[in-house]
Amino acid sequence: GGNGGSQQVSLGFEAIPTTDANDITVPAGYTASVFLPWGTPVTGSYPAFDLQANNTGSDQEQQVGMHHDGMHYFPIDVNEGGNSSIEGLLVINHEYIDKDAVHPNGPTYDDRGNRPFDEVRKEIAAHGVTVAHIRRDTNGQWDLVHGSAYNRRVTGGTPMELSGPVRGSAKVVTPYSPNGTRTRGTLNNCSMGPTPWNTYLTAEENWHGYFVSRDNPLPKELSRAGVKAESRYDWELADNRAEEYVRFDATSTGESANEDYRYEPNSFGFMVEIDPFAPESTPKKRTALGKFGHEGVIFAPATDGQPVVCYSGDDRRFEYIYKFVSAQPYFADTADGSLLDSGTLYVARFNDDGSGEWLPLSMDDAGFVQKMENAVGTPVGEIQFDGPFINQADLLLNTRLAADIAGATPMDRPEWGAIDPVTGEVYFTLTNNSQRTEDQTNAANPIAENRNGHIIRWKEAGDEYTATSFDWDIYVFGGDAGTQTVVGDNVVVELDETNIFNSPDGLWFDNDRRLWIQTDGRWGEPFGNNMMLAANPDTREIKRFLVGPSNCEVTGVVTTPDQTSMFLGIQHPVAWPAGSAEGHPRSSVVVVTRADGGVIGA
Numbered sequence: 322g323g324n325g326g327s328q329q330v331s332l333g334f335e336a337i338p339t340t341d342a343n344d345i346t347v348p349a350g351y352t353a354s355v356f357l358p359w360g361t362p363v364t365g366s367y368p369a370f371d372l373q374a375n376n377t378g379s380d381q382e383q384q385v386g387m388h389h390d391g392m393h394y395f396p397i398d399v400n401e402g403g404n405s406s407i408e409g410l411l412v413i414n415h416e417y418i419d420k421d422a423v424h425p426n427g428p429t430y431d432d433r434g435n436r437p438f439d440e441v442r443k444e445i446a447a448h449g450v451t452v453a454h455i456r457r458d459t460n461g462q463w464d465l466v467h468g469s470a471y472n473r474r475v476t477g478g479t480p481m482e483l484s485g486p487v488r489g490s491a492k493v494v495t496p497y498s499p500n501g502t503r504t505r506g507t508l509n510n511c512s513m514g515p516t517p518w519n520t521y522l523t524a525e526e527n528w529h530g531y532f533v534s535r536d537n538p539l540p541k542e543l544s545r546a547g548v549k550a551e552s553r554y555d556w557e558l559a560d561n562r563a564e565e566y567v568r569f570d571a572t573s574t575g576e577s578a579n580e581d582y583r584y585e586p587n588s589f590g591f592m593v594e595i596d597p598f599a600p601e602s603t604p605k606k607r608t609a610l611g612k613f614g615h616e617g618v619i620f621a622p623a624t625d626g627q628p629v630v631c632y633s634g635d636d637r638r639f640e641y642i643y644k645f646v647s648a649q650p651y652f653a654d655t656a657d658g659s660l661l662d663s664g665t666l667y668v669a670r671f672n673d674d675g676s677g678e679w680l681p682l683s684m685d686d687a688g689f690v691q692k693m694e695n696a697v698g699t700p701v702g703e704i705q706f707d708g709p710f711i712n713q714a715d716l717l718l719n720t721r722l723a724a725d726i727a728g729a730t731p732m733d734r735p736e737w738g739a740i741d742p743v744t745g746e747v748y749f750t751l752t753n754n755s756q757r758t759e760d761q762t763n764a765a766n767p768i769a770e771n772r773n774g775h776i777i778r779w780k781e782a783g784d785e786y787t788a789t790s791f792d793w794d795i796y797v798f799g800g801d802a803g804t805q806t807v808v809g810d811n812v813v814v815e816l817d818e819t820n821i822f823n824s825p826d827g828l829w830f831d832n833d834r835r836l837w838i839q840t841d842g843r844w845g846e847p848f849g850n851n852m853m854l855a856a857n858p859d860t861r862e863i864k865r866f867l868v869g870p871s872n873c874e875v876t877g878v879v880t881t882p883d884q885t886s887m888f889l890g891i892q893h894p895v896a897w898p899a900g901s902a903e904g905h906p907r908s909s910v911v912v913v914t915r916a917d918g919g920v921i922g923a
């Protein structure tokens with residue numbers, strides 16, 4: 322907790338207008354430059370990027386992945402007490418791929434419908450995470466540190482440990498891991514969260530689209546998630562039928578025991594911990610934080626002797642916001658990821674009177690167990706709930722279903738969270754939900770066919786992050802000029818040409834409490850391209866800071882500790898940075914600096 326408003330928030334730049342220019346547009350006095358675009362050689366033998374996308378799967382395993390999303394800058398101690406603003410590890414998520422851009426002429430199929438296995442290898446390698454050791458030279462230019470032992474690619478094929486209650490469950494046994502302790506790869510890494518012990522948690526969002534199952538009926542672990550008989554990229558159709566590709570077919574009648582990957586999808590949909598300072602370390606899937614379409618995670622400030630608390634949204638229409646509270650207390654000297662292996666997972670209920678409750682999803686909670694037993698034999702959403710969860714692992718593998726049973730509030734697509742470092746208020750973007758009908762509205766999601774989204778925030782009871790109740794309000798509604806956010810009888814925000822936006826997605830508080838809002842929504846009139854705005858949490862002043870190139874979303878943002886360099890992500894452009902005639906489009910990091918060397922946004 323704290324004393325709200327004690328620290329003035331400065332937004333000293335001139336707001337820029339909307340634009341549909343196929344470029345990065347920033348305020349006067351600022352510069353934006355492309356850094357570490359898709360395909361940049363980053364490790365191994367540093368294979369050069371081919372502008373026409375002729376690189377192999379092996380090349381891609383040594384190059385920056387595609388579709389940059391959440392990212393974080395970890396300073397390296399260069400005589401600055403671990404707070405260097407000129408040298409660090411930039412860790413970048415790669416959410417998915419543009420299958421037409423990743424190959425010279427798009428994906429190919431043979432006459433039997435199978436795919437060349439090296440195309441599949443390349444697509445898997447374009448997913449995951451990049452760890453890039455970067456340094457700012459005396460001219461102010463950021464460069465990759467060539468040959469650094471920290472440089473690393475984690476891909477959709479990297480060996481991983483399962484950790485927490487799901488580890489060792491019969492429901493994650495595969496031919497690859499007969500004891501259910503390991504899996505391969507992290508997929509659809511959208512946003513992330515740095516932990517209080519200086520590691521990186523990457524989120525697995527739309528994991529379901531990578532798998533197929535032709536089982537009928539589907540097990541509830543797959544049906545509630547949306548797994549279908551077709552996959553997004555057809556990796557299971559690799560023409561060499563190698564086990565590392567066949568595993569994406571989860572149909573239970575595999576042709577042999579070696580192909581029985583019915584439980585493979587059960588090891589995706591988690592928060593995955595990577596220690597960027599230990600390049601040989603095996604990433605760990607922290608299953609106690611739940612399995613759903615994890616957008617990202619935001620940790621509350623950690624206090625010695627208190628549990629660790631973090632929040633995570635499930636970005637799908639009518640899904641939920643979750644909170645995890647560790648069983649063990651945090652101590653800065655000894656804290657590590659094992660704190661995330663035991664604790665209580667809660668889901669949020671937003672009451673119409675502005676109060677809210679955290680509902681435990683725990684087989685040790687008598688209230689939850691009673692609700693679960695009452696639900697047996699009844700429809701829960703579209704699922705016939707035919708039997709109770711047998712243990713916490715079973716519950717976690719069905720987190721969404723457990724949250725349905727608990728009575729959580731279905732939200733308008735929860736994306737990123739951010740915590741005000743002074744007031745302790747937790748903000749979450751609710752990006753949009755065009756499918757909410759009038760009779761499905763509630764006070765926290767009050768707009769039918771919500772096409773513009775809004776940002777909600779709450780304060781935990783007693784200023785304790787471990788509290789089981791909170792008070793919430795809506796910070797701002799997105800929309801066209803004239804869109805109002807009203808508190809009581811007061812219009813607290815009315816959007817105008819300096820700040821109209823739709824579909825808030827990325828969200829981040831910098832060290833000076835500027836709230837950065839990034840959009841992933843409709844482009845064209847009146848909004849122009851997707852953008853990033855900066856906001857004052859106290860006054861709700863909002864100003865447009867940056868507009869991205871055509872068709873992109875702007876996602877992922879962090880600064881150096883001194884706030885003079887900002888890194889952000891440009892995802893899925895169609896003709897940028899080179900222009901479509903000169904090469905394939907490339908998602909990229911963009912570095913923003915000020916000509917006068919000042920703090921970004923101040």
Ligand code: FEO
Pocket residue numbers: 416511512526616636736826
């Ligand atoms: Fe990947 Fe929910 O944005």
Ligand code: CA
Pocket residue numbers: 416841874876892
């Ligand atoms: Ca995206």
Ligand code: CA
Pocket residue numbers: 511512616736826827841876
């Ligand atoms: Ca997002």
Ligand code: CA
Pocket residue numbers: 736752826841
């Ligand atoms: Ca989005």
